[in-house]
Amino acid sequence: MWRAVEPAAVALLGKIRGEAQAALGSVLERHGMAGRAARDLTRRGTVRRARAADVLGNLGRREAVPALVRRLADRDADVRTVDPEYRVAHNAASALLRLGRPGREALERAAAEPFTAAEPDSSAAPHAREALAVADLEQARRLPPVPPVSLPGGQPVPVPSATAG
Secondary structure (H helix, E strand, C coil): CHHHHHHHHHHHHCCCCHHHHHHHHHHHHHCCHHHHHHHHCCCCCHHHHHHHHHHHHHHCCHHHHHHHHHHCCCCCHHHHCCCHHHCHHHHHHHHHHHCCHHHHHHHHHHHCCCCCCCCHHHCCHHHHHHHHHHHHHHHHHCCCCCCCCECCCCCECCCCCCCCC
16 A cells, blocks of 8 residues: 555655655655665666655755765766656755755865866766755845835935846
8 A cells, every 4th residue: 555655655745844744754764765765876767866866855864965965976878868857966966955054065065076068977066066056046036125225315226227238
């Protein structure tokens, strides 16, 4: 029975937050999902590795940080041809961000690695840099708008338009 329900539970895990996610994560942990996901990170199938990275991030498994960092440089040719939802390096980077400070620090270290433009897929750096940039943009979107500023006498400060040429 559990094998029939497990895929739906795993898919739901990434869509919920708070107590519901913790409760579902606990159920998945009791059924050995974290251990299977950790093993699946090194399996041959691209989709399996991508899903495993996603599951480990959603379960909050901080001990998976080193293994997820290794997946940032996943060089399998299939990684570049499968559905974007199953890109191993992308899912590994997203999982690292969901793991909080240890994951972000690992991404920052990976982003600092040198790489050549001729062989960007041989390094974790491009994927780490992309993930950090996206995370920073998402954080900036959540910032409150800047209030208008007035000159003495109540006149608004003129702000040039971004579209003005």
